[in-house]
Amino acid sequence: MIVRRLSGVVLIAIVALVASALPSGAQEIRLAFTPPITGASAAEGALQIKALDLALKQINAAGGVNGKKINLVKVDNQSTNPGALAALQKAVEQEKALALVGSVKSTQILAMSDAVKNYGVPMMIGGTNATLTKQGNPWLFRVRPDDSIAAAAMVKYIKEDTQFTKIGILHDSDAFGTGGADLVEQGAKAVGLTVARREKYTTKEKDFTAQLLSLKNAGAQIMVLYGTNPEDVAVIQRQYRQLGSPFKYIGSPSSQMKDALNLSREAAEGLIAVADFVPGQSEVNRKYADDYKKEYNEVYDTTSAWAYDGLNILVGAIKKGGEDRAKIREAILATQGYKGVLGTFSFTSNGDGLSEVSVVQIEKGAPKLLKIVNVGAK
Amino acid sequence: MDLATNLQMVTAGLAMGSIYALVALGFVLIFNAVNVVNFAQGEFVMVPAFVAVSIMEFFEIPFPWVYLVTILFMGVFGIVFQRIAYYPLRHRTFLPVVIATIGVSIFLKNAAQIVFGAEPKLMSRPTPPDVLNLAGVYVDPQYIVTIVATLALLAFQYFFFEKTSLGKKMQATAQDKEMARLLGIRVAKMIAITFAYSSILGAAAGILVGPIFYVTKEMGGMLGLKAFCSTIVGGFGNVPGAILGGIFLGVVEVFAAYYISSAYRDAFAFILLILVLLFRPQGFFGEKIAEKA
Numbered sequence: 001m002i003v004r005r006l007s008g009v010v011l012i013a014i015v016a017l018v019a020s021a022l023p024s025g026a027q028e029i030r031l032a033f034t035p036p037i038t039g040a041s042a043a044e045g046a047l048q049i050k051a052l053d054l055a056l057k058q059i060n061a062a063g064g065v066n067g068k069k070i071n072l073v074k075v076d077n078q079s080t081n082p083g084a085l086a087a088l089q090k091a092v093e094q095e096k097a098l099a100l101v102g103s104v105k106s107t108q109i110l111a112m113s114d115a116v117k118n119y120g121v122p123m124m125i126g127g128t129n130a131t132l133t134k135q136g137n138p139w140l141f142r143v144r145p146d147d148s149i150a151a152a153a154m155v156k157y158i159k160e161d162t163q164f165t166k167i168g169i170l171h172d173s174d175a176f177g178t179g180g181a182d183l184v185e186q187g188a189k190a191v192g193l194t195v196a197r198r199e200k201y202t203t204k205e206k207d208f209t210a211q212l213l214s215l216k217n218a219g220a221q222i223m224v225l226y227g228t229n230p231e232d233v234a235v236i237q238r239q240y241r242q243l244g245s246p247f248k249y250i251g252s253p254s255s256q257m258k259d260a261l262n263l264s265r266e267a268a269e270g271l272i273a274v275a276d277f278v279p280g281q282s283e284v285n286r287k288y289a290d291d292y293k294k295e296y297n298e299v300y301d302t303t304s305a306w307a308y309d310g311l312n313i314l315v316g317a318i319k320k321g322g323e324d325r326a327k328i329r330e331a332i333l334a335t336q337g338y339k340g341v342l343g344t345f346s347f348t349s350n351g352d353g354l355s356e357v358s359v360v361q362i363e364k365g366a367p368k369l370l371k372i373v374n375v376g377a378k
Numbered sequence: 379m380d381l382a383t384n385l386q387m388v389t390a391g392l393a394m395g396s397i398y399a400l401v402a403l404g405f406v407l408i409f410n411a412v413n414v415v416n417f418a419q420g421e422f423v424m425v426p427a428f429v430a431v432s433i434m435e436f437f438e439i440p441f442p443w444v445y446l447v448t449i450l451f452m453g454v455f456g457i458v459f460q461r462i463a464y465y466p467l468r469h470r471t472f473l474p475v476v477i478a479t480i481g482v483s484i485f486l487k488n489a490a491q492i493v494f495g496a497e498p499k500l501m502s503r504p505t506p507p508d509v510l511n512l513a514g515v516y517v518d519p520q521y522i523v524t525i526v527a528t529l530a531l532l533a534f535q536y537f538f539f540e541k542t543s544l545g546k547k548m549q550a551t552a553q554d555k556e557m558a559r560l561l562g563i564r565v566a567k568m569i570a571i572t573f574a575y576s577s578i579l580g581a582a583a584g585i586l587v588g589p590i591f592y593v594t595k596e597m598g599g600m601l602g603l604k605a606f607c608s609t610i611v612g613g614f615g616n617v618p619g620a621i622l623g624g625i626f627l628g629v630v631e632v633f634a635a636y637y638i639s640s641a642y643r644d645a646f647a648f649i650l651l652i653l654v655l656l657f658r659p660q661g662f663f664g665e666k667i668a669e670k671a
Contacts, residue, residue, distance in 0.1 A: 173641045199640045200640055200641040201640060201641070201643070202643065204600065205643065205644070206394075206590075206591045206600075207390055207394055207631075207632065209387060209390040209632060209636075210387060210632050210633075210635035210636035210640055211635065211636075211640045213383050213386060213636060214636055214640070217380075217383060231498045231592060234498075234592065235591065241509075242509045242516055242518050243386075243509075244509070244511065244516050259497065259498075262497075263498060263500050263592050265500070266507070
């Protein structure tokens with residue numbers, strides 16, 4: 001009896017040992033993704049997984065990498081910073097992932113950053129905090145336009161596509177709004193625009209009469225709105241109209257988000273804003289929309305499309321560089337002019353893939369592409 | 379600065395101030411009746427706003443009916459609120475009741491999120507969406523409606539408390555419950571009516587601001603705090619004080635935001651509060667407080 005039971009245990013142990021030795025075997029390439037599967041961002045995580053699974057399906061259907069299938073392991077980051085770090089460790093140490101698609105949250109990426117550097121493992125990221133790729137970590141590759149690009153693009157658009165020379169800035173007084181407004185102000189001064197007035201507001205404020213009048217009386221010809229919360233932006237758009245649209249309007253991405261447009265409705269018509277990208281702006285983008293629709297029978301989510309581009313760029317780099325992390329890194333940085341869903345990727349030496357955003361005009365409640373503004377490598 | 383700008387700000391300030399005044403009045407009526415500060419007063423604005431938006435979403439009925447149903451709902455709501463948060467604790471000190479109102483406030487905010495969702499809602503407006511241009515001053519018709527409706531409510535309230543028997547009984551209850559009881563006034567009933575009326579004032583505020591702001595679960599929070607400031611500035615427990623305090627606060631805020639700093643707009647209300655507490659703790663109209671205490 002005892003012998004039989006023991007032999008069972010031994011058998012299981014042998015099977016387990018053999019199994020654990022197998023995955024590093026030759027027939028597949030193991031990559032990992034660390035989305036939030038549980039916790040506060042679980043809903044976003046589910047959408048990111050959908051985008052990534054679509055990319056994975058297409059890559060493997062097209063033969064994978066040199067005949068090897070991609071095996072993508074999903075490790076839950078629990079929507080928290082410690083969870084993200086633990087997920088990274090599990091992905092690299094237990095799952096033996098060659099490279100990763102990481103997180104969309106800047107704080108989680110910061111939490112993972114040191115470990116990524118120590119492992120020397122390439123990680124595609126969607127966080128937009130501009131400093132992420134400028135802290136000396138050579139293993140982070142961003143596949144979304146960072147926050148500074150929106151500011152630079154607004155300034156460039158005003159300078160090159162309008163006659164205006166005096167701008168007014170209105171911004172949320174939180175870190176995101178203040179940081180954005182600082183970049184706008186510096187950028188505007190650098191190209192010879194005058195900042196007539198700069199005003200701020202606190203999140204959830206309800207009456208913007210004073211700020212808007214102050215910009216008007218300072219002689220601003222166009223207002224740059226750097227808002228964080230779409231709800232505040234909607235109130236501003238309405239009150240801007242109620243004051244007789246005393247100057248032109250260009251807003252950061254919050255100005256064209258659905259949440260804002262659903263509230264401001266007709267007040268937003270004709271306003272100009274910048275957006276990461278506009279659905280349907282390119283052929284790749286339209287194809288993604290079709291494929292997504294076919295696969296899941298729903299319209300794709302714009303905020304998670306980066307994961308699709310991220311995996312495609314990563315796999316493209318593995319095809320070129322082989323299964324060697326340093327070579328993959330070089331291949332990602334050498335990716336220039338790659339046409340993705342979000343735009344045309346040309347990596348900088350910092351690891352920033354996109355230096356363009358779209359300038360849009362609101363038409364019938366939805367953003368419509370005016371032009372794509374490339375602010376060049378920084 | 380030019381006249382048009384200043385007039386523009388006066389209009390915005392008066393409209394905001396009217397809303398503060400309505401909510402502040404709700405505070406004062408309940409305070410006078412039962413000696414308790416109702417920290418759910420802000421939610422008395424949020425709930426009817428959501429109720430009105432929902433009615434508009436599901437039934438196509440004219441505005442006056444929407445408003446009437448909302449007001450009736452809030453009347454009942456006030457009585458139920460009183461039954462839950464005040465009545466069982468009426469023989470205790472004021473503190474348990476205050477805590478109970480905070481509890482109800484938190485409950486209502488979270489309940490609103492579950493029932494109505496986290497997304498802000500847009501309330502349709504009875505007034506035309508186009509602004510009026512009055513000699514260079516742009517005025518949202520909804521602002522004018524807000525100011526006029528507040529004045530009308532105040533006139534009604536004056537008539538109600540001074541000229542009707544019910545109003546006088548409520549006043550008597552607020553002034554001295556023991557005496558009122560001896561005179562045969564049904565004190566518990568008067569208190570319930572006071573809560574209902576206070577809640578209806580909230581309904582008026584919710585209906586009026588709904589189209590100007592958006593309807594969110596958080597909309598009552600800052601409104602309640604500002605209204606509370608208004609009552610202190612005007613003189614706590616004083617009815618005309620609460621109204622003038624509210625209007626004063628609304629106007630001061632807009633001007634301070636324009637001339638001093640827009641980032642500290644919300645801070646000005648509280649700076650004013652601290653200054654009043656330091657230098658004139660009884661408020662602008664505070665003489666009566668000594669009488670009441």
